[in-house]
Amino acid sequence: MSTQTTPQPGTRALVTGASSGIGAAMARELAALGVDLVLTARRRDALDEVAATCTGVKVEIVIADLGKPDTVPALWRAANTSGPIDILINNAGFGYFRRFDEVDWARDAELIQLNMTSLVALSRCFVDAHKNSSKPSHLMNIASTGAYQAVPNMALYAASKAFVRNFSEALHDEHRGTPLSVTCICPGGTETAFHAASGGGDYSWIANASTKSAGFVAHAAIRGMLRGQRTLVPGLFNKLSCFGVRFLTRRFASRVATQVLGKPRLALPARKGN
Template identity: 85%
Template sequence: MSTYTSGRTAKRALVTGASSGIGAAIARELAALGVDLVLTARRRDALDAVAASCKGVKVEIVTADLGKPDAARALWDAATAGGPIDILINNAGFGYFRRFDEVDWARDAELVQLNMTSLVQLARCFVDARKTSTAPAHMLNIASTGAYQSVPNMALYAASKAFVRNFSEGLHDEHRGTPLSVTCICPGGTETAFHAASGGGDYSWIANASTKSADFVAHAAIQAMLHGKRTVVPGLFNKLSTFGVRFLSRQFASRVATQVLGKPRLALPARKGA
């Protein structure tokens, strides 16, 4: 097994949204590199299952709801009680596939808090903590191919991921030449519970053909992070779509997104622990 260590001990990573999907796959990817883990999400039982699959490293669990104000600060304090965090994985997030005016404000407020505000607060805690360290450190923020354009029926989600992408790229450039690197990964459709939880649509063949497994995305993300990449879009179809959209008018690109993603389902599932 390859390892990723410093002169202190094994590196420690904080992974948010680690109970399933990309977050769980990233946790396993890091464990295979010998990185100790602090895993967080809302569902303790799911976190326990992920922790059991991360062999050969120390795994701590902190249950937290980052959709609540000030939860990020409390999480950071709990995560760093056992030692410094060398790798921050900002993966937690959710979205819904529905017209903006068909969803209540409480759900939107939670989305803004989770996808943006808590991410920024954790990033600030991490950056502040690394100021006096000369050891390598990595931040990995999970955005989406939706960060490259407006997406009808996912308007707020796509906008939040555009924020994550721009924020991450700005931080990457600010810290160029320092021990801290910041990487943004922009997956397209991924085989996770996200689609069912979001009330996903009747996707076109293009959307289905571009869908990747969580393990594929996680591996691409960690390799990009370790190589200090700025922004990475995993998958050929996804690379082509994010590159090609720059040659379209923004209005036409939005119409294309509507055709690719299809129509929302009749019922939007209630929010569950993640």
């Protein structure tokens, strides 16, 4: 496990999905630590607004849609133009709150591409760039508390995050004892546009009570990453729920998730993403 708690001078980070929510908060946390940034997402205007809040560091913007195939190579080249990327935060992702058979395949294909395929492709670029380096480097992948059990009405999203968690933890173990550190972050409910964009449900008091701000999640995540943590669940209630689910049958845990998240809304908004 790394003992580094402050990035070295000249450290550069690539943050995906940086136009809003957790990604934007991650960018601001890194800027406060003096890390130069490459921010990527689909919306230039939103990225410009985030960049304006990341003062005291160099900020580059690369427009990319990681929900489309074959986007990663061009993004990686562009991100490394001004110098090597020392920190990669794979934050870009989306989900929907609806029965699997009520959503068209194009939306599912984009979710698979963004949440898993592009994340793996960027992770491969990063690992290949650093596996023989003596300089500390950090890869952070964003999963979810949904990675700990099946989640009806978010079947594909939760499954994609289970993939991210298992993939990231395995990478961490493969590179234990090296300067390359891999950390998986599993946030619970977070105060972002995700819920509106996903057609979120009529959440129970449990879900609302455990919700954290994007700033809270980003602060915990960045510090956990710099400490070289394997997996981090921000928030005490979220930690307890992820720990407690192991004592339930998988069927019962799935039923609990249904009660906690409530029912889907009547209309699923058009996909906007970040």
